[in-house]
Amino acid sequence: MSDSLDSSDDECNDFRSNIVINTVLEAMNGEKLIVGTKQVLRMMTEDKIEKIIVAKDIDDKLMRKLKKACASNEVQVGYVDTMKYLGELCGIEVGAACAGVVKE
Numbered sequence: 001m002s003d004s005l006d007s008s009d010d011e012c013n014d015f016r017s018n019i020v021i022n023t024v025l026e027a028m029n030g031e032k033l034i035v036g037t038k039q040v041l042r043m044m045t046e047d048k049i050e051k052i053i054v055a056k057d058i059d060d061k062l063m064r065k066l067k068k069a070c071a072s073n074e075v076q077v078g079y080v081d082t083m084k085y086l087g088e089l090c091g092i093e094v095g096a097a098c099a100g101v102v103k104e
Helices: 017-029 037-045 060-073 083-089
Strands: 033-035 049-055 076-080 098-102
Touching (some): 037 098, 049 060, 060 076, 076 083, 083 098
Antiparallel strands (some): 033 098
């Protein structure tokens, strides 16, 4: 996994890439995974998101928006290289900018 973006940004609480895949798979098995930026941001404002996974190849403006939301809501963030890969991890046939793990 490349480190083209500074994923240890002070603005958000990140978790390491070796945990990201397991996090997605566990969330899918427990039906606690939501996919899509709008849904993730909406549920973050409702304090229903524990962690998010973000594709590193998203637009810079969207990346800043997600990082700001994570910092404001004390949500952990992990990264994958591409939207295509995140979509595959989430079991969908299109790319995904981000996915969120719903709090229990």
